[in-house]
Amino acid sequence: MLQTALDIQTIRKDFPILNREVNGQPLVYLDNAATSQTPQQVIDVIVDYYHRYNANIHRGVHTLSQEATDAYELARQKIQKHFNIGKIHEVILTSGTTHGINLVATGFTSFLKKGDEIVVSAMEHHSNIVPWQMLCERTGAVLKVIPMNQEGELIMEEYHVLLSNKTKLVFCNHVSNALGTINPIEEIIDAAHKVGAAVLIDGAQAAAHIKPDLQALDVDFYTVSAHKMCGPTGVGMLYGKEEWLNKLPPYQGGGEMIAEVSFEKTTYADLPHKFEAGTPNICGGIAFGAALDYMENIGFGAIAQxxxxxxxxxxxxxxxxxxxxxxxxxxxxxxxxxFNIEGIHPYDIGTILDKLGIAVRTGHHCAQPIMDFYKIPGTVRASFSFYNTQEEVDKLVEGVKRAQRMLL
Amino acid sequence: MTDKPPSCTFEQNGYMTIQEIQEEIVDEFSMFDDWMQRYEYMIELGKSLPLIDGQYKTDDNLIKGCQSKVWVHAELDGDKLVFTADSDAIITKGIIAILIRAFSNQKPQDIIDADTAFIDEIGLKEHLSPTRANGLVSMIKQMKLYAVAYQTQIN
Incomplete structure (x- = not known):
């Protein structure tokens, strides 16, 4: 048995979905890197919102609107505390990591000129490649790639060579979704700052496992999605240093993000509302806060271990x-x-595992450059959360063996 | 598999209609008690699918299904359309084998008129879901498009 301070069986009772069957077998959910499951405590918060105080926020004088606003802003405070963010208005609530990245990439359009360089890592998710390619197309900036080695680690010597006074932006994920590698973001951030470049870290994969201290990291932007950390889909957080957020133009126009509007001129609202146009995912934001409470209560140290x-x-x-x-x-x-098994397509293994009630991801994991690097069409990816058990790992191994027997 | 039904071949389908072939396939699958046997049979079918001629395994004939690739080629033999196909995933290949058995060596108009409800009846419905990302839905569409094109040519 694994040694752990966590009472996994009690924790599992918090997740109703873990009781269900798939194809007549008890669900073994090992696709946590795609999305994590939602504990009853978070589901209760979502239901309670719609039962008791569903209202639009930041504008109503009526009680429901006040209650919803208070709950939403309390969630923002929880996010601030969790990620150790200096100022509350540096917390931008978004629809998720992709939204956060696009907000920054679009905002940088007017800051870049032809010949400027943007550095990304070789192990990025498509959502942290395509927005920068689009930015390069708009500005004439050039995309440079930090290569990786066979183990799936960034070759940091090469990174330092890539950096120069032409480098304006560096983007890297904290943890690779396809490989699980934890990247040395401290070194990446420090080195980028030495040449005057800003750094955005995609924390989507890291946030469920690592509690980052964003002030200590001194990172310029950090972005996450709630649904990877026991929260609902469609909500996330972008942290930006105040000086950057003040400089960046608004991403979307609409209600909420303005101070005054006339047909001649509009003045924008202060942070964070400048970047929060329209009615946000209010319930999702509140539930994000509840998800952080839930995970904090278990403890990130114990979870990681x-x-x-x-x-x-x-x-x-x-x-x-x-x-x-x-x-x-x-x-x-x-x-x-x-992983892959010699002579077998990952899709086939995933299909057989699904028949056995085991949920894994197969394919390129939205990281085709990594698959090209290894010259494979994709992989089978099993990703674990704190509610998974040793018995479930055994079922996975048995399932893979069974698939191998059937398919070879 | 030792208890493979005797009718599992890729030879000419004689004079059987698509409907008759589909019923025959449904009959074969009805003898299996569980998914394991169905899948093992399908994997066998996939392995025995005649290889597509290398010259036709081109990007033009490739249907990108996100996860597994499918190649389809069609040519007219008399008044009948003959399909050959391949995939890089064996389960996908198994379903291709079933589809080819049903639709190959048939008149284009009959292919245009045929449906694929029998896949549901043999318990493989999930593989033809438009969200499955295995290229099979596009493959069926492509087979029908070939049939429409050759029907126009015959007319």
Whole structure:
């Protein structure tokens, strides 16, 4: 048995979905890197919002609107505290990580000129590649890529060579969604700042496993999605340093983001509302706060430790299967295992596992450059959360063996 | 598999109509008790699918299904349309084998008129879901488009 301070069986009772069956088998949910499951405590907050105080925020004088506004702003405070953000108005509530990245990428259009350079890592999600390519097309800036090695680690020597006074922006994920690698973001941020470049870190994959201290990191932008950390879909957070957020133009026009409007001129609202046009995902924002409460209550230290043990165990067990190769063997990684079995397409393994009630992701994981690097069409990816058990890992291993017997 | 039904071949379908072939496939699958047997049979079918001629395995004939790739080629043999196809995933290939058995060596108009409800009856419905990202839905569409094109040519 794995040694852990967590009472996994009690924790599992918080997640109603874990009781369901899939194809007549108990669900084994190992697609947590795509989205995490939602505990009853968060579901209750969502239901309570619609039962008791559903109203539009920041503008009504009536009681419901006040209550909804208070709850939404309390969530913003929880986010501020969790990520140790200096100022409350540096917390921009978004629809998710992709929204946050696009907000920054679009905002930088007027700051860049032809010949400027943008540096991204070789292991980015498409959502952290395409917006920058679009930015390059608009401005004539050039995209430079930090290469990675066979283990799935960034080659930092190359990164330092790429940096120059032409570098204006650096983008990197904190944790790779396809490989699980934890990137050395402290070093990336420090080195970028030395040449005067701003840094955006995509924290979508990291946030469920690592509690980052954004002030200590001194990062310029950091963005996450609630649904990867026990919250609902369609809501996330963009942190930006105040000086940057003041400089960036608004991303979308609409209600909420204005101070005064006439047909001659509009003045924009102060932060954070300048970037929060329209009615936001109010319920989602409140539930995001509840999700952080839930995870904080379990404790990120204990979560990280348990997930690491689970991953080590799964790695050992999976490697007993003949012909199995794991992609992403970095020294520092979170609980993601991407693998293939020689001679078998990942889609086939995923299909058989699904028949056994085991949910994994198959395909390129929206990170085609990584698949091209390894010259493979995709991988099977099992990703673990703190509510997964050693028994579930055993079921995965048995399932993969069974798929191998059927498919080879 | 040792208990493979005797009618599992990719030879000429004689004079059977698409409807008759589909009923035959449904009959074959009805002897399986569980998904394992159905899938094992389908995997066998996939492995025995005749290889598409290399010259037709081109990007032009490729249907990108996001996760698994599918290649389809069609040519007219007399008044009948003959399909060959391939995939890089074996389960996808198994379903291709079933579809080819039903639709190949048939008159274009009959292919245009045929439906794929039998896939549902043999318990493989999920593979033809438009959101499945395996290229099969596009493959069926492509087979029908070939049929429409060749029907126009015949007319």
């Amino acid at each position: 348990y997930e690491d043990e689970l991953m080590q165990y799964a790695t050992q067990q999976l490697l007993t299967i003949e012909g199995l190769r794991i992609y992403g063997t970095a020294k520092h990684k979170t609980s993601v295992i991407s």
